[in-house]
Amino acid sequence: MAKRIYNFYAGPATLPLPALKKAQKELLDFHGTGMSLMELSHRSKEYDAMHKEASSLVRRLMKIPDDYKILWLQGGASSQFYMAPLNLQKDGKSFEYVNTGVWSKKAIKEAKFYGEVKVVASSEDENFSYIPKNIDFSSDAAFAHITGNNTIYGTEFQEWPDVPGDVPLACDMSSHIMDKVIDVKKFGVIYAGAQKNIGPAGVTLLIVREDLLERIPENTPTMQKWKTHVEKDSLFNTGPCWAIYICKLSLGHLESIGGVPEVEKINRKKAKILYDLIDNSNGFYKGHAKPDSRSLMNVTFNLPTPELEEKCVKEALEKDLVGLKGHRSVGGMRASIYNAMPIEGVNTLADFLKEFQENNQ
Ligand SMILES: *Cc1c(COP(=O)(O)O)cnc(C)c1O
Numbered sequence: 001m002a003k004r005i006y007n008f009y010a011g012p013a014t015l016p017l018p019a020l021k022k023a024q025k026e027l028l029d030f031h032g033t034g035m036s037l038m039e040l041s042h043r044s045k046e047y048d049a050m051h052k053e054a055s056s057l058v059r060r061l062m063k064i065p066d067d068y069k070i071l072w073l074q075g076g077a078s079s080q081f082y083m084a085p086l087n088l089q090k091d092g093k094s095f096e097y098v099n100t101g102v103w104s105k106k107a108i109k110e111a112k113f114y115g116e117v118k119v120v121a122s123s124e125d126e127n128f129s130y131i132p133k134n135i136d137f138s139s140d141a142a143f144a145h146i147t148g149n150n151t152i153y154g155t156e157f158q159e160w161p162d163v164p165g166d167v168p169l170a171c172d173m174s175s176h177i178m179d180k181v182i183d184v185k186k187f188g189v190i191y192a193g194a195q196k197n198i199g200p201a202g203v204t205l206l207i208v209r210e211d212l213l214e215r216i217p218e219n220t221p222t223m224q225k226w227k228t229h230v231e232k233d234s235l236f237n238t239g240p241c242w243a244i245y246i247c248k249l250s251l252g253h254l255e256s257i258g259g260v261p262e263v264e265k266i267n268r269k270k271a272k273i274l275y276d277l278i279d280n281s282n283g284f285y286k287g288h289a290k291p292d293s294r295s296l297m298n299v300t301f302n303l304p305t306p307e308l309e310e311k312c313v314k315e316a317l318e319k320d321l322v323g324l325k326g327h328r329s330v331g332g333m334r335a336s337i338y339n340a341m342p343i344e345g346v347n348t349l350a351d352f353l354k355e356f357q358e359n360n361q
């Protein structure tokens with residue numbers, strides 16, 4: 001058996017071991033074809049069945065209504081930063097964004113290429129340590145946009161803001177898609193790079209309500225229209241076949257353990273272990289996110305000094321707890337505890353942090 005460590009990287013991130021083992025088993029001969037899935041035509045019936053099952057899994061796991069379409073795209077969530085405003089623009093109306101961190105800012109920057117952007121709420125005043133309350137979207141925006149979970153700062157929307165009238169809400173769920181049960185009907189568009197919570201790098205999942213597919217200007221390049229990919233079931237061109245396949249295995253595993261409701265319970269337990277530890281450390285560990293905005297997926301915290309932070313990351317590494325260095329804009333440490341992180345990993349980390357505090361305070 002290969003050595004496996006606890007991987008707390010923010011993304012690409014840990015994947016469910018059963019999914020990796022299945023991929024290993026099928027690597028050379030996918031379903032009796034005598035070929036790897038990597039070698040298989042994306043027009044073959046074997047590939048097609050796998051592709052359809054991947055989309056069906058997303059639909060079942062998130063209980064996605066029939067009038068929403070599921071797309072597997074390339075270019076990362078970062079490409080949706082421009083494709084969302086491009087596809088959702090309407091009659092010269094402005095776009096309304098909530099700024100909750102680095103990824104929101106990147107999305108805002110791209111949206112400005114297509115129209116006027118109004119930032120209706122921001123938590124920049126306190127280094128993005130909270131999710132703004134009472135967000136006031138207006139009824140005459142082309143669309144509203146939020147970042148559901150802020151990977152770098154460790155904040156997450158606990159409830160969805162109201163959007164008036166028929167303004168569609170777009171949400172970047174890259175770092176928390178399927179971490180908890182959500183009502184998809186609250187959104188016009190959901191997008192997520194797969195490499196944090198559902199699969200490997202190289203594919204972006206997009207969920208879009210079909211009435212929104214008619215807005216895009218005619219003179220838009222074919223590949224940039226969501227509608228192109230909807231009409232061809234994400235097989236307009238050669239897609240990221242292998243990445244979709246790993247998503248299928250990872251999502252199949254999620255379904256086998258009870259789906260999103262079950263993983264939500266586990267995620268809440270996992271996050272509580274670390275937040276309780278922070279709260280009971282007499283200030284040795286200081287959480288970055290305000291308690292009412294805490295993320296289930298990325299737990300961010302600082303130690304008394306940068307020297308201790310460096311030491312802590314280094315000693316964790318010696319114990320096979322990998323990827324705990326915080327993002328440079330927050331410093332400190334970050335434990336990314338996505339769906340595929342087993343609770344044993346979180347307990348091991350908590351035990352290590354307790355011991356580190358005893359030895360260093
Ligand atoms: C990682 C991340 C992105 C960037 O995703 P890419 O697929 O690398 O483009 C965007 N938004 C959020 C919230 C992220 O965590």
